[in-house]
Amino acid sequence: MLDKTFDPKSVEPRLYAAWEASGAFKPSEDPNAEPFVIVIPPPNVTGSLHIGHALNNTLQDVLTRFHRMRGKAALWLPGTDHAGIATQMVVERQLAAAGNIGRRDLGREAFVDKVWEWKAESGGTITNQLRRLGASCDWSRERFTLDEGLSAAVRKVFVQLYKQNLLYRDKRLVNWDPQFQTAISDLEVEQKEVDGAYWHFAYPLADGVTYQHPIAFDDEGKAVEFETRDYIVVATTRPETMLGDTGVAVHPDDERYKGLVGKFVTLPIVGRRIPIVADDYADPTKGSGAVKITPAHDFNDFGVGKRAGLEAINILTPEAKLNDSVPAEYVGKDRFVARKEIVARAEEEGWLKEIEKTKHMVPHGDRSGVVIEPFLTDQWYVDAKTLAQPALKAVETGETVFEPRHWEKTYFEWLRNIEPWCVSRQLWWGHRIPAWFGPDGAIFVEETEEEAYAAARAQFGADVVLNRDEDVLDTWFSSALWPFSTLGWPEKTADVAKFYPTSTLVTGFDIIFFWVARMMMMGIHFMGEAPFKQVFINALVRDEKGAKMSKSKGNVMDPLILIDELGCDAVRFTMTAMSGQARDIKLSKQRIEGYRNFGTKLWNASRFAQMNECVRVEGFDPATVQQPINKWIRGETVKTVAEVTKALEAPAFDEAAGALYRFVWNVFCDWYLELAKPILNGEDEAAKAETRATAAWALDVILKLLHPVMPFITEELWDKTAEFGPARDTMLIKAEWPELPAEWIDAEAEAEIGWLVGTVGEIRSIRAEMNVPPSAKPGLSVVGAGAETKARLVRHRDLLLTLARLDSVSEAEAAPTGSVPIVMGEATGALAIADFIDLAAEKARLTKEIAGHVGEIEKTNKKLGNPDFLARAKEEVIEENRERLADAEAAKAKLEAALGRLAAVG
RNA sequence: GGGCAGUUAGCUCAGCGGUAGAGCGUCUCCUUUACACGGAGAGGGUCGGGGGUUCGAUCCCCUCACUGCCCACCA
Numbered sequence: 001m002l003d004k005t006f007d008p009k010s011v012e013p014r015l016y017a018a019w020e021a022s023g024a025f026k027p028s029e030d031p032n033a034e035p036f037v038i039v040i041p042p043p044n045v046t047g048s049l050h051i052g053h054a055l056n057n058t059l060q061d062v063l064t065r066f067h068r069m070r071g072k073a074a075l076w077l078p079g080t081d082h083a084g085i086a087t088q089m090v091v092e093r094q095l096a097a098a099g100n101i102g103r104r105d106l107g108r109e110a111f112v113d114k115v116w117e118w119k120a121e122s123g124g125t126i127t128n129q130l131r132r133l134g135a136s137c138d139w140s141r142e143r144f145t146l147d148e149g150l151s152a153a154v155r156k157v158f159v160q161l162y163k164q165n166l167l168y169r170d171k172r173l174v175n176w177d178p179q180f181q182t183a184i185s186d187l188e189v190e191q192k193e194v195d196g197a198y199w200h201f202a203y204p205l206a207d208g209v210t211y212q213h214p215i216a217f218d219d220e221g222k223a224v225e226f227e228t229r230d231y232i233v234v235a236t237t238r239p240e241t242m243l244g245d246t247g248v249a250v251h252p253d254d255e256r257y258k259g260l261v262g263k264f265v266t267l268p269i270v271g272r273r274i275p276i277v278a279d280d281y282a283d284p285t286k287g288s289g290a291v292k293i294t295p296a297h298d299f300n301d302f303g304v305g306k307r308a309g310l311e312a313i314n315i316l317t318p319e320a321k322l323n324d325s326v327p328a329e330y331v332g333k334d335r336f337v338a339r340k341e342i343v344a345r346a347e348e349e350g351w352l353k354e355i356e357k358t359k360h361m362v363p364h365g366d367r368s369g370v371v372i373e374p375f376l377t378d379q380w381y382v383d384a385k386t387l388a389q390p391a392l393k394a395v396e397t398g399e400t401v402f403e404p405r406h407w408e409k410t411y412f413e414w415l416r417n418i419e420p421w422c423v424s425r426q427l428w429w430g431h432r433i434p435a436w437f438g439p440d441g442a443i444f445v446e447e448t449e450e451e452a453y454a455a456a457r458a459q460f461g462a463d464v465v466l467n468r469d470e471d472v473l474d475t476w477f478s479s480a481l482w483p484f485s486t487l488g489w490p491e492k493t494a495d496v497a498k499f500y501p502t503s504t505l506v507t508g509f510d511i512i513f514f515w516v517a518r519m520m521m522m523g524i525h526f527m528g529e530a531p532f533k534q535v536f537i538n539a540l541v542r543d544e545k546g547a548k549m550s551k552s553k554g555n556v557m558d559p560l561i562l563i564d565e566l567g568c569d570a571v572r573f574t575m576t577a578m579s580g581q582a583r584d585i586k587l588s589k590q591r592i593e594g595y596r597n598f599g600t601k602l603w604n605a606s607r608f609a610q611m612n613e614c615v616r617v618e619g620f621d622p623a624t625v626q627q628p629i630n631k632w633i634r635g636e637t638v639k640t641v642a643e644v645t646k647a648l649e650a651p652a653f654d655e656a657a658g659a660l661y662r663f664v665w666n667v668f669c670d671w672y673l674e675l676a677k678p679i680l681n682g683e684d685e686a687a688k689a690e691t692r693a694t695a696a697w698a699l700d701v702i703l704k705l706l707h708p709v710m711p712f713i714t715e716e717l718w719d720k721t722a723e724f725g726p727a728r729d730t731m732l733i734k735a736e737w738p739e740l741p742a743e744w745i746d747a748e749a750e751a752e753i754g755w756l757v758g759t760v761g762e763i764r765s766i767r768a769e770m771n772v773p774p775s776a777k778p779g780l781s782v783v784g785a786g787a788e789t790k791a792r793l794v795r796h797r798d799l800l801l802t803l804a805r806l807d808s809v810s811e812a813e814a815a816p817t818g819s820v821p822i823v824m825g826e827a828t829g830a831l832a833i834a835d836f837i838d839l840a841a842e843k844a845r846l847t848k849e850i851a852g853h854v855g856e857i858e859k860t861n862k863k864l865g866n867p868d869f870l871a872r873a874k875e876e877v878i879e880e881n882r883e884r885l886a887d888a889e890a891a892k893a894k895l896e897a898a899l900g901r902l903a904a905v906g
Numbered sequence: 907g908g909g910c911a912g913u914u915a916g917c918u919c920a921g922c923g924g925u926a927g928a929g930c931g932u933c934u935c936c937u938u939u940a941c942a943c944g945g946a947g948a949g950g951g952u953c954g955g956g957g958g959u960u961c962g963a964u965c966c967c968c969u970c971a972c973u974g975c976c977c978a979c980c981a
Contacts, residue, residue, distance in 0.1 A: 005943080191978080198981070233981050249981095283980070289980045300979050359977085374979095406910070410976070413909065415976085509976085540975095577929090578919085584974085586918060590930065597943040608940035658920075658928075663975095675938080761947095766933095768947040774936060805938090856925075868961035877924055877962095884925070 002610055002720055006603045008567030011716050013753045016131055019715075024733045025138045027073040027499075036067035036074045037502040039483050040137065045080035045144060046087050048131035051541045051587065052508065052551060054559035058575040058651060059538055060506045061135050065708035066648045067137070067503075069737040069836070075499055078137035082119075082146040084475040085180060085367045088429040104115040105133065108428050112866045124761035132560060134568050134711050136733070141495075143486045145478040150324060153433045154478050155447045157526060162435075162445040166383045166525075167423075169435075169443060173302050176375030178320035179368035182426035184378050185474060186419060187513055189372050198287065199239050199343060202231040206264040206273055213256060231275065232257070232265060233353055235287035237360060238297075239346070240338040243270055243326040244315040247293040249304050253280040254289050254828050268351050269327060269342070277308040277613035312376060318426075320373050322419070335373075347638050380424040380433060380471070387521035388415040394520060394530040403536045403650070408511060408788045414513050423474045430472030437467045470826050480518035483531035503742040504651075505532040508540060536651065539578075540714075541585045562592060569710035570596035576709045598661060599713050602706070605669050606699060606717050614679045614695040615726040622697055622744060627687055629675045629794065630694040631749035636667050637698050638740040644705050645737070660706055667696060671757060678798040696725065701738050711881065755825065756796050762822045763804040764832060769845060770820065770836050777805055778832045781812035785827040821846075821898040823891045828898075839902065847897045853892040860885040 019025065027035065038060050043053060053175050060076060068074035070150030070788075086636045091114055103111040123144075130137065143150060161167035174183040205211075210230045234248055245267055250257035255374040261278045281304050282291050295305025295312035305312055322330045322338055330338050346352035363372040392415050394400050395408055419434045423883055424433060436444045444452040449468070456464045460496040478485070487495040501523070507516060516535055523531030542548055543555040562571050566589075573595040578585045608614075622634045640663040647656035671697070679691045700720070700725055711733065718732035763780070772778070780800065782793060790811065797809050816819065818834025820842060860881050863869055870878060 002940095004941090237981070281980090288981055289981095298979080298981090303979090360980095363979095409910065513976095580919070588918080588930090591918080591955035593943075594929065597941095600943045601941065604944085606940085611940065654920075658954085662928085669941085670945090682917075764946060765948085771935080773936075774946085802938095859925080863962080866961060870961085872961045873924075880924080 002603070002607045003605075005600060006567070006713050006716065008569065008712060010563070010569070012132070012563075012568055015712055015715050016134065016557050019136065019731065019733050020139070021356055022730065022731060022734075024068075025076075025136045026140065026191065027075040027138065028068075028071070030071075030073065032676055033071060033073035035499055035503070036064070036072040037077070037499045038064060038075070038504055039077045039338070039486055040079060040500055041505075041507045041511070042079045042479065042482065043126050043141075044082040044083040045119055045126070045226055046083070046090060047126050049126055049559055051557050051559050053130075053580065054124075054133060054571060055541050055575045055585065056508065056538055057130060057133055057135050058505055058572045059536070059579060059651075061133070062576055062648070062653065062656075062709075063504060063506070063651060064136055064766055065196075065711060065733065066737070067461070067706065068733070069704065069735060070335070071736065073498070075141070076135070077135045077141050077143070077499075078127065078130065078135070078139060079143035079482075079486055080123065080145070081479060082144065082430065082475060083471065084425060084427050084430040085184075087118075087366060088427055089180070089740060091429075094118070103428065112428055118121065121745070124177045128360075129165075129560060132563055132568065134572065136711075142487070143314045145475070145482075148245070149488065150478060150481070150485045150489075151431055152447075152459060153481050153694070154473065155434045156490045158434055158473070158477075159445055159447050160526075161382065166386055168381055169378060169382065170381050170420075171376065171378045173296075173299055173376055174378070174379050175363065175365075176320075176373045177365040177368050177370065178318065178373055179365065180427065181318045183375075183377060183422050183424060184365060184372070185422050185476075189363045190366045190367050192364050193359050194362050196237050196358055196360050196362070198237060198354075198356040199346070199352065200233050200235045200288065201242065201268070201292070201346060201504065202233050203265040203268065203292070204231045204351070205229075205260070206266045209260070209263050211257075211259050211616075226695075231351070232260065232290050233288040234290050234292040235356070236292055238339070239342045240335050241290060241294040241297045241315070241324070242267065242342065243330065244294045244296050245270075245274060245292045246272075246295060246305065246310040246313060247274050247280040247308060248276045248290055248442045249279040249293050250276060250290045250307070251280065251282040251284045254282070254284045257290060257513050268349065269345065273758045275308075275310070275469070277304070277310070279304045284343065297374050299374055302374070302376075302398075314376050316373060316375065320371075339763040374657060378751045379422050380435075380473075381420040384418045384478075384521065384720060385419040387525055388517075389413060390531075391517060391520035392735055394524060397696050398792055400520065400530045400532055401534050403534055406746065407512060407535075407537045408748060410509070410511055411517060421474075421828045422468075422785050423477050424471040426470070427472050430475060431478055433469040433471050433473060435469040437469065438464055474640055480522040481526075484527050485521055487527070500527060500531070501529050502532050502537075504534040504536055506536045506538060509537050512537070519771045537586045539580070541587055543587065553904075557587060557589070562589070566592050566596040567599065567712070569599050569713045571596065573657060573709050576653045577661070579653040597712060600666055601669060602702070602710075603713065603717070605664070605673060606721060608673060609695050609699055610694075610721070610724065612676075612692065613724075614680075614692040614699070616696040616700060616721070617689075617693040618726050619695045620697055621818045622694065623741075625690055625694055627679065627694075628749045628752050629672065629679070630690055631746040632753040633668070633672045633694060633698055634841065635661065635750055637671075637701050637743035637746045638742060641701065641705065641738050641740050642742075647738075648708065657709060660702075664702055664706070669753055671753075672698070674803060675753070675756075675799055678802055682798065696721070701740075703732060704735055704738050707732050707735075721743055752792060752795075755792060758801065759822070759824055759829070760803045763806070763829075766820055766822065766831060767833075768843075770833055770838070770841065772833050772836045774805060775809040776833070776836065779806070779808040779810065780806050781810055781816060781830045781832065782824065783812055783815055783830060785811060785824075789825060789827050815898070815901070817901075821894060823894055828894045829846070842904055843899065846895050846902070850892055850895050850899065853888045853895070856888040857885060857892065860888065 015231045064074050064076040117602050147232045175189050177184050212226040213229045215227050216225035218224050232248060241630055248265055264273050265274050265276065267274055279298055293301045293304050293310060295302050295310055296314040315322055315325050320335045322333050324331050365372055395411060434445060434447055438444060438456045444455045446455060448451040452466055456466055484496060484500050487493060487498050488498055492740060519531050559571060570592050625631055625634060640659055643659040644656050647659060654879045676691050676695060679687050703714045703718050715732045724726045793809055800806055800809050816832055819830035819832045822829040822831060852871035863881055
C-alpha cells in the first residue's frame with residue numbers, strides 16, 4: 001500500500017543513485033538510434049546552483065529524458081568552466097581574507113596551485129547540485145575547460161587561426177581594467193550612467209596668435225559681434241587626460257576656427273606645444289566645437305591622432321595612476337585624484353572657463369566594477385569579422401534556428417557590427433597563450449615549446465632564446481570550442497563522429513554574444529558545420545515582483561532550499577510550466593506549492609487506483625474496452641499523448657506542462673476516477689475488471705508522459721505500482737515513450753461522456769445556486785427524451801445518482817410542479833427541488849439565462865443575416881453558427897416555458 | 907541615438923482571424939470511505955488608446971502612449 005503522501009526527501013537520492021548505477025544516463029549504444037545531443041552551458045567550476053541554473057538545466061533534462069524515452073541515443077554532456085577572472089578573483093579575495101600575501105608576491109606558479117586547490121575543494125559543488133535537480137547527464141563524459149583534452153583543442157585552434165591570419169597581435173587601444181590589470185573584451189564592459197561634468201578649458205594659443213571669435217548672433221544665426229581671443233576653448237569629461245594631449249581638433253568647415261588650423265597651443269601645466277588640426281570628428285555643434293585630442297586614452301582620439309599624425313603619449317600605469325610621462329608633481333597620483341587637482345589648478349590659474357554638470361555614460365568592468373581605461377597595449381585579436389560571415393549565414397539559411405525566432409535579430413545585429421575580439425588576458429588562471437617571442441620582435445606560434453624552438457632555430461640558429469607569452473586566453477575562447485572540444489576534438493573520436501553537430505542548445509539570452517555567437521563562429525570554422533540545429537533561449541528568472549534576483553537585494557530564491565521544502569519535482573514542474581517564451585519568469589513560492597499539490601494529487605490518484613485493485617493486466621488491449629467511460633478515457637489519453645509529444649518536440653515546455661496538468665487533474669482525477677467509482681463499487685464483474693485494467697493502463701501512460709518533467713515521483717510510482725501487478729522490465733527512465741493510435745478516439749463515447757458531464761455540471765450548479773443542502777436528494781424527471789437520451793439515462797443512472805446526488809432518475813410526460821428545468825439536449829430535465837425554491841431567485845435565474853440565450857440569438861442572427869458573411873465565410877463556420885442558433889433557440893424556448901409555469905404558480 | 911520585447915480577469919500568464927481562457931487570490935457551500943497539498947459552485951475582462959485591412963480582429967497592418975531589456979566612442 002502506498003504511503004499517505006510522497007516523501008521526496010527519502011526518494012530523490014535513492015532513485016538518482018539507482019538511475020546512475022543502471023547506466024541510464026549514457027547514450028544508447030544502439031547503432032540505429034538517432035542521436036540527440038545537448039552540451040551543457042558549463043557553469044563556473046567553483047560556483048553554486050542558482051535559480052537560473054535550475055530553470056536552464058531542468059529544461060535540458062526534460063528534453064534529454066524525453067528523447068531518451070523515444071529511443072534516441074540521448075547524450076547530455078556535462079562539464080564546468082574555469083571562468084578566468086571570476087575564479088581568480090575569488091581566490092585572491094580568499095588569500096586576502098586569510099591574511100596571506102597577494103598573488104603577485106606569491107608568484108605565478110604558487111598562485112595557480114592555490115587556484116587548483118580551490119577547484120579541488122569546491123569544484124564538485126555545482127555538479128552535485130545538478131544531481132539534486134535530477135539532471136540525467138552522462139557524468140562519465142564530464143569535462144572541464146582546463147583539462148588536458150580541452151587545452152589541446154585550445155592550442156590547436158589558436159595556432160591554426162594564427163596561421164590562417166585570422167588571429168594576430170596588434171598594438172591598439174583596449175579596454176583596460178585597472179583593478180585586475182588586464183585587457184578585457186568589449187562585451188565585458190558595461191556602460192553605466194554617472195554624474196559628471198564637462199570642464200571647459202581655455203588652452204592658450206602659442207606664438208602670440210589671436211583670432212576673432214563670435215559672441216553674438218542675429219536671428220538667422222549670423223555672427224554679429226566678435227571678440228579677440230588668444231586662446232581656444234575645449235571641453236572634457238576627463239580633465240586628467242589633458243596631460244596626454246597631443247593636439248586640438250576642429251571641424252574643417254568650422255568658420256570660427258578656420259584660421260587656426262596648423263597653428264599651435266601651449267598645453268597648460270605641461271607646456272607642450274601641440275597643433276590644432278582639422279578633423280571631421282570634431283562636431284561644431286558640440287561644446288565649443290574644438291576638442292582636445294588624447295590619442296593614448298580615448299578611442300576616438302586614437303583615430304584622430306592616427307589621421308593627423310599625432311603622437312600617442314601614454315600617461316597611465318596599469319593601475320591607472322599617472323606615470324612618469326607627466327610633470328613630476330603628478331607622477332604616481334591616482335587618476336581621480338589628479339582630476340581634482342588639475343581642475344583646482346585650472347580654476348586658480350584662470351583657464352577653467354566653465355563647469356557644466358551632466359550625466360554621462362562611463363565604461364565599467366563587469367567583474368571589477370571599476371572605471372575602464374582605454375589603454376595602449378599589445379594584445380592578441382581574433383578577426384571576428386571574417387569568422388562571423390559563415391556564422392551569420394548558418395542562421396540566415398536556417399541551418400541553425402533560434403527559438404523563439406526573434407532572438408535571431410539580436411544575433412544578426414551583433415555579428416553584422418562585430419569588432420576584432422581581444423582574446424589575451426593579463427591573468428594567470430587560464431589557458432596560456434601558445435606564442436613565443438624571439439629576437440627582433442619575431443613571434444613563434446606553435447602548439448608546443450619544441451615546435452616553437454624548432455621554428456626559431458631555423459631562423460635564428462641554435463642558440464636562440466625564446467620567451468613565452470605570459471598571458472592567458474579569454475575564458476570564452478575555450479568556451480567557444482565547447483560543442484566539439486568536449487567530444488574529444490582534435491582527436492578523431494567516435495563521439496565527434498556521432499554527436500557533432502549537437503541537437504539543441506538551451507541557454508539564456510544574456511550570453512548570445514559571449515557564447516552562442518562565438519561557438520557558431522568556431523564550430524563552423526573548425527568542423528565545417530554549425531554546432532547546433534536549434535538554440536533554445538530560455539527566459540530570465542525574477543522574483544515575484546519582477547525584480548532581478550540579487551544577493552544585495554536579498555530576494556534570491558535558493559533552488560536547493562526549495563527542493564528541500566517542496567520536492568525536486570515541484571520545482572521542475574514550475575520551471576517547465578513557466579517557461580513561456582517571450583518574457584521573464586516571475587517566481588513565487590506559492591506557485592511551486594501549487595505544483596507540489598499537483599504531485600500529491602497524482603500520488604493520491606495512484607493510491608485510489610491501488611485501493612481499488614486497478615492493477616496492470618498483462619496483454620490488456622485498450623482497443624477492446626466496452627464501457628463508455630473507458631472508451632472515453634482511452635481517447636483522452638491518446639489526445640494527451642499527441643499533445644505532449646508535439647509540445648516537447650517543438651519544444652514548447654509550458655504547453656507540455658499545461659496539457660499534463662489538465663489531463664491528470666481535470667480529466668483523469670476529476671472525472672474519470674469519479675465516473676469509475678460506481679463501476680468499481682458495483683456488481684458487474686466484467687465492467688469492473690475492464691475498468692480496473694483501463695485505469696491502470698491510463699495511469700501508466702500518465703507516468704511516462706510526466707516522467708521527463710517529474711522524474712522522481714513518477715519513477716517511484718512506476719516502481720510501487722509494480723508491487724501488485726506484473727513486474728516491470730525496465731525503470732521508467734528507460735521506458736518507451738507512448739505512441740497510441742488515433743483510432744482509439746471514439747467520437748460516440750466522447751459525445752456521451754460530454755453529455756453526462758454537462759448534465760451533472762448543470763444539476764450541481766442549480767443545487768448550489770438554490771442552496772439545496774448536500775444531504776437532500778431530489779428526483780430528476782426527463783421530459784421529451786429521444787431514443788439516444790433514453791439509452792444514456794439507463795446506462796448512466798448510477799453515475800447521475802451519485803455525482804449529482806439524486807434520489808431517482810425517471811422519464812415523465814410533463815415536468816412536475818415546483819421543479820427546476822435544465823436543458824439536456826433535445827430533452828428537458830426537471831429537478832424536483834420544490835422545497836428549496838425561492839420563487840424570486842428562480843425567476844431571476846431563468847430570466848438571466850434566457851437573456852443570455854437571447855443575446856446569443858441576436859448576435860448569431862445578425863451574422864447569418866449578413867449576405868457578405870454567407871458569401872465569404874467558410875462553410876463550416878456558417879454551419880457552426882446555424883447550429884449555435886438552433887441550440888440557443890431551443891434552450892430559450894424550454895426556459896421560457898418553465899418561466900411561464902412559474903409565473904402561473906406564483 | 908539605434909534595436910528587441912511586452913501591454914488580455916485583483917495577481918501571474920496562455921491564446922494570436924471565427925461564441926474571451928488557466929493557475930493563484932476572492933466569495934458561498936461541503937470533514938461524501940484517493941486526496942482539505944481536497945471537493946462542488948460563483949463572481950470578475952469594452953483583450954493599452956486611435957486608425958486601417960476583412961463578411962468577421964484580442965489575433966494582421968499603421969500610429970500613438972507607457973513598461974522592460976540590449977546595443978552605441980559623442981568632447
